[in-house]
Amino acid sequence: MAEARLNRYWVIAIVFLIAAIIVSSFVAWSRYRPTPPIEISLPPEQEFSSNISIRGAVTNPGIYQFSGGNTMSSLIQAAGGVNANSKSDNLELTIPQAAGAMGTPQKININRAEAWLLEALPGIGPTKANAIIDYRQQNGSFLSVDELIKVEGISSTLLEQIKPLITVAD
Numbered sequence: 001m002a003e004a005r006l007n008r009y010w011v012i013a014i015v016f017l018i019a020a021i022i023v024s025s026f027v028a029w030s031r032y033r034p035t036p037p038i039e040i041s042l043p044p045e046q047e048f049s050s051n052i053s054i055r056g057a058v059t060n061p062g063i064y065q066f067s068g069g070n071t072m073s074s075l076i077q078a079a080g081g082v083n084a085n086s087k088s089d090n091l092e093l094t095i096p097q098a099a100g101a102m103g104t105p106q107k108i109n110i111n112r113a114e115a116w117l118l119e120a121l122p123g124i125g126p127t128k129a130n131a132i133i134d135y136r137q138q139n140g141s142f143l144s145v146d147e148l149i150k151v152e153g154i155s156s157t158l159l160e161q162i163k164p165l166i167t168v169a170d
Contacts, residue, residue: 053094054079107167110148111141121165123158142168 052066052075059080066075075093076082082091108117110132118129128151135151136142145166148154 054092055094056091057083058091059083107165107169109169110145110166111136111168121162123161128153144168 050066051063053063054075055061058076059082061079064075064078072093076091108121110118115126115129115133118124118132119126124132131151131153132148139150142148145163145168146159147168148166149156149159
């Protein structure tokens, strides 16, 4: 009889543990909120296309169309391949730059630039950079680059000198 009572306690304990596991699993499952997947979007690749001049140790030197899908090997093959009888062992590949196609430098936003960046402008030292920041903090953002003339120490000559290098864009 004592053994039957002991078995009954074990059965009750096991049933209680199984019930506790089921209830806690249900509670954990009901509180589970999956995080949304991380979405990474890349800008579309821009197609590169240009002419390239191939000279030197090739069979047919000249100007060939070069695009992003080309390899150096395919360009050399387009030029007739390497010429073993060439006077030169050198192979010269040149991408001619169109007139006026120089890259435009990035402008400094005077509404957001820190002192060290403003100091990179010609004629702007630490004092004038801090004056620009102080003016910006007291009066709000600049509405145009011409408003910079209101900052103490900025002359019209200095403004004309740095005007191509600055912007007030957001």
